[in-house]
Amino acid sequence: MFGTALIVFREVLEAALIVGIVAAATRGIAGRSRFILGGLALGIVGSLVVAGGAEAISKLAQGMGQELFNASILGIAVVMLAWHNIWMSVHGRELAANAKKVGGDIRAGAKTLSVLLVVIAVAVLREGSETVLFLYGVALSGDSSARAMMAGGAAGLAGGVAVGWLLFAGLLRIPIRWFFAATSFLVLLLAAGMASQAARFLIQANVLPSLASPVWDTSELVANSSMAGKVLQGLMGYDATPAGMQIAFFVIVLVAIWIGMLWAGRRATPGASATPATTTT
Amino acid sequence: MESNIELERALMLRLAAATLVALSLGAFAANEPEFNVAIEGHKFAPDRIEVPAGKKVKLIVENKDATPEEFESAQLKVEKVIPGKSKATIFVGPLKAGEYKFVGEYNEKTAKGVVVAK
Numbered sequence: 001m002f003g004t005a006l007i008v009f010r011e012v013l014e015a016a017l018i019v020g021i022v023a024a025a026t027r028g029i030a031g032r033s034r035f036i037l038g039g040l041a042l043g044i045v046g047s048l049v050v051a052g053g054a055e056a057i058s059k060l061a062q063g064m065g066q067e068l069f070n071a072s073i074l075g076i077a078v079v080m081l082a083w084h085n086i087w088m089s090v091h092g093r094e095l096a097a098n099a100k101k102v103g104g105d106i107r108a109g110a111k112t113l114s115v116l117l118v119v120i121a122v123a124v125l126r127e128g129s130e131t132v133l134f135l136y137g138v139a140l141s142g143d144s145s146a147r148a149m150m151a152g153g154a155a156g157l158a159g160g161v162a163v164g165w166l167l168f169a170g171l172l173r174i175p176i177r178w179f180f181a182a183t184s185f186l187v188l189l190l191a192a193g194m195a196s197q198a199a200r201f202l203i204q205a206n207v208l209p210s211l212a213s214p215v216w217d218t219s220e221l222v223a224n225s226s227m228a229g230k231v232l233q234g235l236m237g238y239d240a241t242p243a244g245m246q247i248a249f250f251v252i253v254l255v256a257i258w259i260g261m262l263w264a265g266r267r268a269t270p271g272a273s274a275t276p277a278t279t280t281t
Numbered sequence: 282m283e284s285n286i287e288l289e290r291a292l293m294l295r296l297a298a299a300t301l302v303a304l305s306l307g308a309f310a311a312n313e314p315e316f317n318v319a320i321e322g323h324k325f326a327p328d329r330i331e332v333p334a335g336k337k338v339k340l341i342v343e344n345k346d347a348t349p350e351e352f353e354s355a356q357l358k359v360e361k362v363i364p365g366k367s368k369a370t371i372f373v374g375p376l377k378a379g380e381y382k383f384v385g386e387y388n389e390k391t392a393k394g395v396v397v398a399k
Binding site: 003007054055058062063064066067130133134136137138140141200203204205206210213219223224225229239240241243 | 337347348349350351355356358359360361362363364365367368369370371372375386387389390
């Protein structure tokens, strides 16, 4: 039972960290809980659909369907997170100024919320479908201990959700002045880490060369199988033995989003006359 | 505000296009040596696979069990679900000489193996 709890916990953890960060990053935007719950619900339904279609997905693209599917899902999430961060560099200050009131520009707010709904949905779908397949296998085995293992699965799920909640609650304690800078930084790392994981799947599918692997080996320090390794993997795509291609993806996405944020932030400042003088530079 | 919305839209399109280009790069011609592994009774057979070092190789993993299994190895950088009663192709390497452990994550106690690159 404990083993089952641990496996489910590990699968849920990554999605829980992502949801925790995204939930915090949307602080102050009107109607965000509806979107977060919507993302979770879509993700859970999606998990069942993907788990049910696992065999069909595997057979696509000469047996590389699963890798390409995972890479695409991660790619979508990277684009969405990039968009959110660039949006934030334009609207973050307004949000910080109005945090107590309802988010200023509701129409624009709804847009970033729907972008993050997609991020939550795909994160839950990716990790959730693996959990569903695992539990399906347990149920199918007809083992006498199957019921205890299901209970373990529930415990693991609860544990993962608790960690996501703790991260969310912890982030909310950051003073509002630094809050959006902190969440933007976490979202930036998240996006770069997901890009690096997408690269790993594309290497696994033999679509991309690895460009020297591993470039370094820190598994003695923090192994990917350890809890710390799992958390770092969830937060920033940590890999103890990264391939050159993964590092390239990480750096390029990190720099590209950062430049986008600086550029959008600068363009928005002179034309900020639409918003009253609450934004001081 | 208007210009911001346009700017956001343009950015979104550009990012989406870049992702599509990255994903549509076709697979390279496959010419790798193949190695067969079976999963039966939640165990790998053989559980020790010798492969040449410095070369990309192809593992053909056949899951003979009715239950799905996840072939996972942080050292080999592989993570792949193999549905029950099906075969999966996994590319690994090029590897430096050494031993690389892998497990069936859904049955970690019994499903263990090692790839030995020589």
